[in-house]
Amino acid sequence: EGEKYILVSHAPDSDTWWNTIKNGIALAGEQVGAEVEYRNPPTGDIADMARIIEQATASGPDGIITTLADFDVLKGPISAAVDQGIDVIIMNTGTPEQAREIGALMYVGQPEYDAGFAAGQRAKDEGVTNFLCVNHAIQQPTVGERCRGYADGLGIDLGDSMMDSGTDPSEIKNKVLAYLSANPDVDGILTLGPVSADPTIAALQENGMAGAIHFGTFDLGEEIVKGIKDGTINWGIDQQPFLQAYMPVVILANWDRFGVLPGNNINSGPGFVTKDALTKVEEFAGEYR
């Protein structure tokens, strides 16, 4: 009772997707009766994130839950925490192999590249031959991996199909419009999260290509769910961030209390969310989904 767990993410303050994570740990903390904290580097600088993990280690929590956004950078601080007897669970980014290498208990999440690859394969089957990948966080290395995986899954060279869109919705919308009218042969779009997906939906509605162009996206949100429902979006890849946050807290608490631990890593995604199973998603999008 009263254990302290700290979750450290690599996301800048402005990245709205991480909200679900905050809610996930808060709920889990409440349910198991542990104290939970969320921390992130304000600008998304992964080197700053390393300092935060060191800080978290120094404050002596019972466990740290962290992403592995850049293995090189975070290897040192995380293994130092592990070696001091702090239990670590890797969530969201990274791979199970890397998690094992630095001595983490387990991995809960969706390896970005693999998820992108799966998305690419599916899109290929659905007939995509030429794509646009809207990246709203070009400076962050992790999300870009999704584009790379997607391109490889499609078997196309990434080339300059990855757009540095910025985060302003009007700019994203208009950049997408400009790109599509300059490249009429594009028949597939991948967005990397609600920040880029919402304006892209608006763009497609405006130029009338909604439903006519193959549109896949990562992560969920209110608008994305609506888009899936009305057919603008073919599928959303749900990596179930809620699980990524909720599970580690519960697992750590049970490990600390009873010494029980699942024998395997948990792949929270990729799960393709299509029109069919939407009710729950709709209700909790942006909050727990």
Place this chain on the structure above:
Amino acid sequence: MADPIIQMKEIQKHFGSVIALAGVSVDVFPGECHCLLGDNGAGKSTFIKTMSGVHKPTSGEIVFEGQPLDFADPRDAIAAGIATVHQHLAMIPLMSVSRNFFMGNEPVRKIAGLSFFDHDYANRVTMEEMRNMGINLRGPDQAVGTLSGGERQTVAIARAVHFGAKVLILDEPTSALGVRQTANVLATIDKVRKQGIAVVFITHNVRHAMAVGDRFTVLNRGQTLGTAVRGEITPEELQDMMAGGQEMVQLEGSLGGTV
């Protein structure tokens, strides 16, 4: 003599640990040119700044037209009829001469109930007034920054005179001026005074002071050494007082009497 238009009573002004004015009292009458003289750092500029609403006096009272007065900022003083040409000019280099001339007193013309800046009027008046002061402008839209120091000084004075106030304060207006412009300014002071306007004139030049002054107040280290009336004091006596009582440098031979 009429009542004084402005009375400064026991004005003190402290800046942090510096006592710039240690109780100075001066009366100014309409139609007189009151010269304020004194050494560098005597507190002349500080004194007139309290008069024109730039500084609030630390203690002391200002009586304007018989009413005790408390200016919150220079705008109040200007509205009350006190126009000031400050030592460190009041011109904006990047703005045109005509915009500068009317700064704070912009002429307006109503169009459809809305007030607009009357540029034609402003340009015309500016050109005229500057020609009267002996400055030939390229045009009213010339930037003040392209004028020489003396030319700028002249614009500032012309402006203060144009908006004919009840009290006109000039802080060393002639210090940067050429002979011709100086003569102009002195003639202007004379003209203004004759219109019944009170002029407060700060200068280091005894001759300029003697030329137009009616009364002379000498400040020294934040205190007044008294006020003298024209004719009751010789230029030499005035000069000695301005030097502030400290012994003068030995200049008798070649340089005496010329300063």
Place this chain on the structure above:
Amino acid sequence: MADPIIQMKEIQKHFGSVIALAGVSVDVFPGECHCLLGDNGAGKSTFIKTMSGVHKPTSGEIVFEGQPLDFADPRDAIAAGIATVHQHLAMIPLMSVSRNFFMGNEPVRKIAGLSFFDHDYANRVTMEEMRNMGINLRGPDQAVGTLSGGERQTVAIARAVHFGAKVLILDEPTSALGVRQTANVLATIDKVRKQGIAVVFITHNVRHAMAVGDRFTVLNRGQTLGTAVRGEITPEELQDMMAGGQEMVQLEGSLGGTV
């Protein structure tokens, strides 16, 4: 008479569309005080700026100690021995008096082979020199920004004099000064001149010019009206020339002869 230390030959300077100097030639001899006179905007400041390396002349030649000379910047001029006190001062308000005094000429002391700023020496010299000029400082670390305009002017002159150059250029050094400080500056000019240093002295005050000047050059609208030698010209003639040929304002009655 010795050879001129500096010869300015047909100096022209244009600023964009403005012709500030239209061919001015002046010689300056060691040990003389050469007064540069003229109306506002005549080009005096521009002229001495070409002499002190601030401006490059558009055309014309400068000969210094018999050698044609081409200053890239003021530092070269200072190194060659030309010290200048500019009209718009050369003081940094936020810096202490002593740092200002030695700006560009910092005294250094070697410690372990490295050069360090010698603060003790700088402070001592500054206090001494300022006391000689009649300014009482609170301390050498007082910021220049807390001095009055006249006090700052005095610091600038004291500095130029201290670093005894071959040519000392003073651009309206007395315009903001009180009587005592003016007397001091004139005495200083006199002293410096007697040491064989050439002084170029710009002023609008005929009396100041007559007090110390050996020769007088009058500029008008970017051209020279000729050079007169002391004794060959009366103050009245000089005054007329300075007014630049345009007819004088009518001041004969009360104001005549006083400017």
Place this chain on the structure above:
Amino acid sequence: MADTTDERIKEISPLRRALIRPELGGMVGTVAVFTLFALFAFDSGMFNSQGVMNWSIVSAQFMIIAVGACLLMIAGEFDLSVGSMIGFAGMMIAVFGVVLAWPMWIAILITFVICCALGALNGWIVVRTGLPSFIVTLAFLFILRGFTIYIPQTVERKTIIGGIRDAAEGDWLAPIFGGKIGQPIFQWLGDMGVIGVFERGTRAGQPVVDGIPMLIVWAIALIIFGHILLTRTRFGNWIFAAGGDAEAARNSGVPVNKVKILMFMFTAFCATVFAVCQVMEFGSAGADRGLLKEFEAIIAVVIGGALLTGGYGSVIGAALGALIFGVVQQGLFFAGVESSLFRVFLGVILLFAVILNTYIRRIITGER
């Protein structure tokens, strides 16, 4: 004293004189930019009706914030909190209109009041303490962004609040920000074949451009207002004076503090207009809205010929700066340039523009 000519002034040709104005840099830049893209991206769709609407909207956005930033900059200050203010304003509307479910027009009006008050606070601190606005508004950049993340997180456990479009349904004030005008004209133009119509999808048969968004109307209105205010009114003279030399202006009786505070409020007002238009268009408010917009506003203003240190500039110039910015940004996409190079282009254009403007300004103000 009668000679009105001065032989020391060289002739300037009347043409040159007419051209030499603060906006010149912006005009040259605009022409250059359009020429360039007409050459390299003409058949990319950049100049068909849809393409034109595309970069017009982006430019209009920049214009809205540039007008505020321009007047403020001429008044001698600048505001780094514009971007955060945009995020904050959007979030306020969402909180009032969606979370508290107040009528949308009340939410919008209250947001305007709050944001203008924050602008006034910014200005008040600047004029009272005499601190540089860089520092004060940098502090507000952080403070407002912090609250923009914190508030929705606390009240809704979300950082994007959606459903604003639904909440605004039937409201009288919302369409003034989020609507379009001139639909009949565009429909007619579409029918006439002047502008294309959708060939497929849900909107087949409708014109591809079906109206002028209010965003553009707001941009034009603000530009006209700003331009007249600056050049044709007494207050405009005060703005120049306050920025040129606050001390001198104050001594001349210009209420400098009032002018500066009002300009901070106007900047906040423009940021709020931007935010309201955006949330009405997209239907959601996010904690990440407006990032870096403060720089984009300043860049547009500076490209348009204003002086960063105040006292000089023009609203028309700022509007042209915003247009250049918008056209370049979108044009690079049309031209198919690798998108991460956009920043490089932006930096280079900024440099060239300011160097050109400096040259022009030197000529105007006489080489100082």
Place this chain on the structure above:
Amino acid sequence: MADTTDERIKEISPLRRALIRPELGGMVGTVAVFTLFALFAFDSGMFNSQGVMNWSIVSAQFMIIAVGACLLMIAGEFDLSVGSMIGFAGMMIAVFGVVLAWPMWIAILITFVICCALGALNGWIVVRTGLPSFIVTLAFLFILRGFTIYIPQTVERKTIIGGIRDAAEGDWLAPIFGGKIGQPIFQWLGDMGVIGVFERGTRAGQPVVDGIPMLIVWAIALIIFGHILLTRTRFGNWIFAAGGDAEAARNSGVPVNKVKILMFMFTAFCATVFAVCQVMEFGSAGADRGLLKEFEAIIAVVIGGALLTGGYGSVIGAALGALIFGVVQQGLFFAGVESSLFRVFLGVILLFAVILNTYIRRIITGER
């Protein structure tokens, strides 16, 4: 002329006089911050060996860039491209050392040369065109960040390049940036039980803090160097003069342009030191490195009492500002404050610090 006292100057107590210095604000702030956290976060691990090391490293990072920003700001300019320069420098090392596989010391040296040259270019443009450094360095902010994203994207198809630690193995220069000193002492302290030791893993038995990172050594060295340069040398006087009034300084024979360009280079040098230490410690370079660090440097310097407009400030003050910044940032984490509120705190502290500093400066320079 003999009286050396002036009856018009009120007495100032010697104590007050000794206290009133540019650093005072920083000192007061430091004491206040430590007191606060000692009260509210004492048992959070903030003051154990690991905690101390944590905020020391963060502060040292700020200090390294603050020293450069401080001298540059005193010289009258500032540099918004510091953050982009950090990212760019790191990426250069990765490109030379990993992609091209040159020996690491060559990669480091070439990176220093390139970055200092870019700093000089910044400075050269500023002094040649007379443009405000805000604009010029803002352009470089975009240009350098653009290249930092574009280059790895083009050569490696990623925005992150790893493997630097392996490439630096056995290099003679790399440990000067990425190493640690004083290990024996810390080992001894660990053995004595003064500081904790690892409980498990390959490093079991070793102290948790096993040396002072070179980062901290660099920070201290740069502070000492900067402080001496500024206060005790001729060049330091020139820095003050260049920032106080460039024209006046130039007229007095100070080589203002040279001073400014050198200070831009020094700022770039500090940014590069930061970057090299970072990539050597973490082994990878990313396009996200250094984001917003330019503001953090400026904030630290301003908290430390320097004047944004130049001519006034102190390196010690800037170092204290960096310390305050680092301690507050990490301390808020230790104290468990909601992370989105961090920015709010930062903004408020910044405001308070500058107001305090302004008050102090007014006293020093006499109320102008």
